[in-house]
Amino acid sequence: MAVLPDLTPFLWIAWLSLAVLFLVVELLTLELTFLMLGAGSLIGGLGVNLLGGAWWFQVLAAAATSALLLFTIRPLLLRALHRSSALIPTNVDALYGIGARVVAPFVDGAGSVKLDNGETWTARLSGDGVGVDVGSRVVVQAVHGATVEVVAERSTDHG
Structure with missing residues (x-):
């Protein structure tokens, strides 16, 4: 053995x-x-x-x-x-509430905005759209495919 x-x-x-x-x-x-x-x-x-x-x-x-x-x-x-590890929104979720500047006039509620992150998006106006001209500040309210829904930014001047 x-x-x-x-x-x-x-x-x-x-x-x-x-x-x-x-x-x-x-x-x-x-x-x-x-x-x-x-x-x-x-x-x-x-x-x-x-x-x-x-x-x-x-x-x-x-x-x-x-x-x-x-x-x-x-x-x-x-x-x-x-x-x-705090939850940080990414991709489309990061667009909600982001500021933007109108770069093309709104015709029949549709126009173009340049987001604060540098991207240019097709946009639709939400609300009455009074006082929203080229150069105006807007805020993204929603994202629908390749179009953002924006509303005029409220003025923070209390002067």
């Missing part, structure tokens, strides 16, 4: 490989779960291995450290990440 070689001196390679694997999976998922498992493998498994602990104690330490990190540090990190 063949005797199997003792591979426990090389167990540190397994812990390091496992940590790298968890890190790669974490980069694909970005949920911090596999990051905690990788840290548990490094701190618990590899740490106990380097201190000369038995293989079963390495596994136990890696599992305990991973669980501790998953249930304590991960929720704190997720809360901090979600708190700092």
